[in-house]
Amino acid sequence: MHEVSIMENILSIVEPRARAVGANRITRITVRVGELSGVAPEALEFAFQALTPGTLAEGGDLVIERIPVRCFCKTCRRQFQPDGPFYICPDCHEPTNEILSGRELEIASVEIP
Amino acid sequence: MSSNNTTTVPIDEPVHALNDRIAAQNRQLFKQHGLLVLNLLSSPGSGKTALLERTLTDLKDHMRMGVIVGDLQTDNDAQRLSGKGAPVKQIMTQDVCHLEASMVARAAADLPLHDLNVLFIENVGNLVCPATYDLGEDLRVVLVSVTEGEDKPLKYPVIFKNAHVVLVTKVDLAAAVGFDRDSALNNIRRIAPQATVLEVSARTGTGMEAWYHLLKVQRRQ
Numbered sequence: 001m002h003e004v005s006i007m008e009n010i011l012s013i014v015e016p017r018a019r020a021v022g023a024n025r026i027t028r029i030t031v032r033v034g035e036l037s038g039v040a041p042e043a044l045e046f047a048f049q050a051l052t053p054g055t056l057a058e059g060g061d062l063v064i065e066r067i068p069v070r071c072f073c074k075t076c077r078r079q080f081q082p083d084g085p086f087y088i089c090p091d092c093h094e095p096t097n098e099i100l101s102g103r104e105l106e107i108a109s110v111e112i113p
Numbered sequence: 114m115s116s117n118n119t120t121t122v123p124i125d126e127p128v129h130a131l132n133d134r135i136a137a138q139n140r141q142l143f144k145q146h147g148l149l150v151l152n153l154l155s156s157p158g159s160g161k162t163a164l165l166e167r168t169l170t171d172l173k174d175h176m177r178m179g180v181i182v183g184d185l186q187t188d189n190d191a192q193r194l195s196g197k198g199a200p201v202k203q204i205m206t207q208d209v210c211h212l213e214a215s216m217v218a219r220a221a222a223d224l225p226l227h228d229l230n231v232l233f234i235e236n237v238g239n240l241v242c243p244a245t246y247d248l249g250e251d252l253r254v255v256l257v258s259v260t261e262g263e264d265k266p267l268k269y270p271v272i273f274k275n276a277h278v279v280l281v282t283k284v285d286l287a288a289a290v291g292f293d294r295d296s297a298l299n300n301i302r303r304i305a306p307q308a309t310v311l312e313v314s315a316r317t318g319t320g321m322e323a324w325y326h327l328l329k330v331q332r333r334q
Contacts (some may be wrong), residue, residue, distance in 0.1 A: 002210050002242040009128050017124060027119055031128070038245040038271045085270040086303045095306040097274060105245070107124040 003039060006105070007047035014110050015056050023112035026057040030111075034067040034104035041066065060111075069102030132246055135214035139221065139249025146226040149332045150234065152248050154272055155256035156265075157238030160282040162190045163315040164256065164324075165233055169197040172325060176332065177228055181220045182235040183212040190235065200224050211242035214249055230332060240265075244272035252331065255308075258283040260290050263297040266304040273305040278327065285314040 010029065018026050029048075033039050041064045048062040072079050073089035073096050080090055087096050127133060143150045153161045162182070169178055182190045183204040191203035202220045204212065217234060224232070234250060236243045255276040257265045260283060266273040273279065279301050287294065294312075301310055309327065313320035 005209070006128055009131070013126055013128070013130070014124060017122065021122060023122075036271050036274065038241060085267050088303070095303045097305065097307040099274070103245075105128045107126050107128060109121050109123045109125075111119045111121050113119055 003043035003047045004051065006039060007044060007051050010107055011051060011055055011057065013107055018056055018110055018112055021112065024056065025113055026055075026060050026110050027113060028061045028063060028111035029057060030063040030065065030108040032065045032067050032104045032106045032108050034102040035069050036099065036102040037105040039105055065108065067101055067104045070100045071096050072098040072100055074098060129246070132214045135218055136247035136249040139214055139218055142218075142221065142226070143232065143249060143251075146229070148226060148229060148232050149252075149328070150232045150248075150250045151252045151254050152234045152236060152243075152250035153254050153256065154236045154240070154243050154276075155238060155258075155282075156240050156261065159238070159256040159258040159261065160315055161235050161238070161256055162193055164280070164282065164313070165194055165235060166197070167315040167318070167321060168233075168324070168328075169194065169199045171321065172328070173198045175325075176231050176328070178231045178233065179224050179226070179229040180233045180235065181217060181224070183216070183237045185209070185237060200229075206237060210237060210239050211246050212236050212248060213246055217248045231328065240269040240272050244269075244275055252277040254278040254280060256280045256282050257297075257301075259287045259292040259297075263293050263300060266300045270304050273301065273308070276305055276308045279305060279308045279310045280324065281310065281312045283314060283316070284312045284319055285317045 014029055045062055052058050068081055070079055070081055071087045076089055076091045155161055178199045180194055180199055180201045183206055184190055185206055185208050188203040191201045194201045202223050204216050204220050234248055253276050255272055311320055311323050313324055
């Protein structure tokens with residue numbers, strides 16, 4: 001359960017950025033959370049509700065964009081979206097760990113009045 | 114962009130940007146000292162400290178090793194590892210569930226890095242949170258003991274997919290706990306096909322030569 005410290009990081013990045021453009025409120029924070037980021041969306045939402053009172057984001061929304069895992073099979077030279085925890089190429093049935101996306105944990109944008 | 118009297122401000126920044134910057138500084142510092150740095154990760158009780166106790170003893174005439182060890186509370190692990198000829202620095206995270214690059218930077222400043230060629234970082238016992246924090250290491254080594262069950266890699270895939278090395282530990286207990294070796298190795302192989310897999314017992318010494326060989330080869334690279 002490190003989503004509280006992750007939300008603290010998020011707020012410490014977005015608050016100065018919002019203030020820098022003259023905003024005194026953040027109505028929405030959009031984050032990209034990869035399936036392999038090690039972050040549970042429900043826990044991040046809980047942390048947002050717990051930590052935002054008293055910040056610019058108080059009363060705002062958290063929007064979580066889930067980024068699915070996409071892999072690359074070097075043998076077949078194809079991309080695929082794995083089904084479950086084993087990343088098995090649907091063509092050659094060999095496991096791969098060439099991960100093209102799914103590790104993301106990024107702040108996409110904020111919305112200000 | 115504007116809609117309903119609101120403005121969207123793009124940020125496009127990784128949440129761990131600050132940690133990643135400090136990790137890059139750590140990596141640069143370690144490289145300047147010619148250090149091989151390993152981040153040891155596992156659940157509590159998988160045998161990270163026992164592995165290091167034996168490694169520090171057996172390799173003391175071959176490598177100059179140092180240890181940074183993280184725990185929520187107590188310096189018990191640093192006490193276990195001291196007196197073996199290697200400098201040891203304990204980090205007490207005060208209930209933070211993982212090590213971050215800034216904690217490692219502060220601990221490293223208290224170690225004689227110029228005297229060392231291998232640095233072990235024993236992370237907080239936890240298979241979830243430490244998985245995604247870069248500390249500036251060269252290799253991430255994940256330990257899983259035979260007492261934990263064969264499906265650990267399926268339950269905690271992220272940490273195994275980020276591993277360079279997986280050590281199956283406490284193999285001397287395999288028969289006593291009915292460990293299904295084939296099933297466990299197959300799970301590790303399929304979740305983490307990129308990882309080198311070794312089977313060891315720090316208590317009996319089984320498999321430890323292969324671990325030492327890996328350290329010696331990696332140190333030269």
